Amino acid sequence: MENLKKTSLYNKHLELGAKMVDFAGYNMPILYTSIKEEHQAVRNNVGMFDVSHMGEIIITGAQAQSYLEYIFTNKVYDLNPGEIAYGMMLNEDGTVVDDLLVYKFNKSEFLLVVNASNIAKDYKHLVESSDGFDILVKNISEDYSEIAIQGPEAEKTVNKLLNINLKELKFFNYDQYEYGSHRLLISRTGYTGEDGFEIYGSSEAINQLWDIFIDGGVTPCGLGSRDTLRFEANLPLYGHEISGKITPIEAGLKYFVKLNTDLDFLGKDALLDQIDNSLSRRVVGLELSKKAIPREGYKVYKDEIEIGYITTGYYSISIDKPIALAMINRPYTKKGTKISVKIRNKMVPGFIRDKKFLKDRK
Template identity: 35%
Template structure:
C-alpha cells in the first residue's frame, strides 16, 4: 500500500521530527521529546498535525436522515454549529469506529473519523445512505487538520482571528479566518485541555501551521507529535480505537450508553436494544499504581489470583508521576479495589480509580 503524507510532511522533516508510519501515513512521532511536548500542552500549548484523520463531507436534503440511519446517535438533533461524539457500529453492535460529526448547516455535515478506519467509514456511510438523497465526499487528501491545545491556546489563536472565541462553546464550530486563511474552527480536542481543531484547505496548511507557531512563540507553543498526543489522551481517560474500542466491543462495554439513541432505526439498533438491559460482557476500568513501572497494553490483570482481563492502554503518567492504565475486565469493580497486573513477570499492585485521571484546572 502506498504510504500517504500530510501537506505538512516536508515542514515536519525540516523541523527534525522523528517520523513514523501510522495507519498508512507518515506522521511525526515527536519533535523534541515526548515529555517536553506533553508538558507544553499541559502548561502552555502544543500544535498537532492531525491531517491523517479522515474528513468526510455529507451533504444534501436528507443528509441528517442518512447519518441518523448510519450512526448510534441522532445527529439530526444537532443545531448548525454544534458537534457530537458518536460511533458507527456493526449490525451486531460492535464498534467500527468512534467519530465526531459536525453539523455545519441544515443539510451539510462533516464527519471526522480515525485514519485507520477511513475506508470502512466511507464505505459504510455510502452503503447505509443509499436510500437517501445525499452526497458523500472524501475530503481527506484535499484538506488539512491542525490542533492547538493547551491553556494558552485561546490567547494565541485570538491574536490571529477577529472571531470572538468566548462565544465558541465546547463541541461547537464556526467558519472563520485565521491568519487570513478560511478555516472551520472547532472547540474540540483529544488532550483533556482547552483547545481548538482547525480544518483548512491542504494548500493553506503550511502557512496556517507556521502562523500558529509564530503567534505562539512568546507563549511557549511548540510542535507536538503522536507520542505526546497518546499520553495526553490517556491522562484524560479518552479511549483509543484499536485499544479500548474494537469491532468486538459494544458501546455498552465501554460505558458509552449515553451515545446510543434507541428511539429510532439505525444499523445495529436491534442488537443494541436487545442488550440494553443485559449485563455488559466487558467493562472498561481505570487503574492507578505506585512506583515507576508502567502497565502496558496486553498485560494481564488479576484479582485474588484469577485473571479477570487485560490492560488496553497504560503509561507512567508524565503529569501525575505514577502509573495509570485503562483495562478491559470481565466485571465491574468498585473504586479502591486492589488488583495485580503482571508487568513483565513482576506482580504489580494497582488500584481501581475513576477517569479522567487528570482534570485541567478550572
C-alpha cells in the same frame, strides 16, 4: 517506507527534526524533542499538532439528517447548524466501526471527521448503510489539511497570532473564518482534555498557519504526546478502548449513545440486549500501588484468575502515577477491587479506580 502517505506539513516536520513513524499508513511525527515536554506544553500553555491524516467525509442530500440519525449513535436532530456531536458508527452487532465528530452545516449537509486508520472502512460502511436514503457520500480527506491548537493559552494565542477572536465560539461549535485569501473552518474541539481548536483549511493555508504558530512560539507536538494527553483525559482511541470487537456499553461510552430516545439506529438492538442480558466486561480505570508501568496488552489478574487486559497505560506525566485504562470482566470492575498486572512475569499489585485521572492533578 515508500508507500507511506505524507501530510502537506511533512517537510515542516523534517525541518523541525521530528522523529517520524508509520501511523495509519501515514509518515507522521511521533515527537519533535520529548513527549514529556510536548505533553506539558499542552497541559500548561499551548501546543500544535498536525492532524491532517484524519479523514473528512461529506454527507449531502435531502435525507442526510435522517441517514445520519440512523448510522450515528448520538443525536443529530437537535444539533443546530454550527454545532458538533461526538459519537460512533456501529455494526449490526453493536461493535464499533469508528468514533467520529459530526459537524452540522444544515439538515442536508454534514461533515464527518473520522480516524485516519478507518477512512476506507468507514466510507464503505457509509455507502453500504445508505440503501433507501437519498444521500451522497463523498470522501474529501485528500483535499484538506488540519492542525489542532491545544492548551489553556490556545484562545489567546490564536487571537494574538492570527487576529481571530474565538472568545464567543463555544465548546463543540464551529464557524468559518477568513484569513487573508483563505477560508478556514475552526471548531472548539480537541483530543487532549484541554481547551483548544481544530483548524481545517487548504494545504496552502494550513502550511502558512503552521509557520505563524511555530514562529509565534507554539510548541509542535507529535503523536506520542497526543496519546498520553488523550489517555489522561479518558478519551478513547479506536483499536484500544473501542474496536470492531467492543461495544460502546463495554467501553463506558453510553453517554454518547441515544438509548434514552425512540430514535432507531444501526446496532441499537444489540446494545439494548447487552444492557439487559449480557454485559460481561467494561473499560475501567486502574492504578498500580508500586512503581511499574501497566502497558497496553498486559494481562490483569484477580488472585490466579485472568480477568482482563490493559487497553492503554502509562506512567502518567500529569499526575505522576502508573495508571491505565483496562478491559475488565465483571464483577471485578468495582472501584477499589484489588488486582495484579503481570509485568515481565512479575505480578504487580494495584486496584480498580475511576477514570477521571486528571482530577488527581495537584
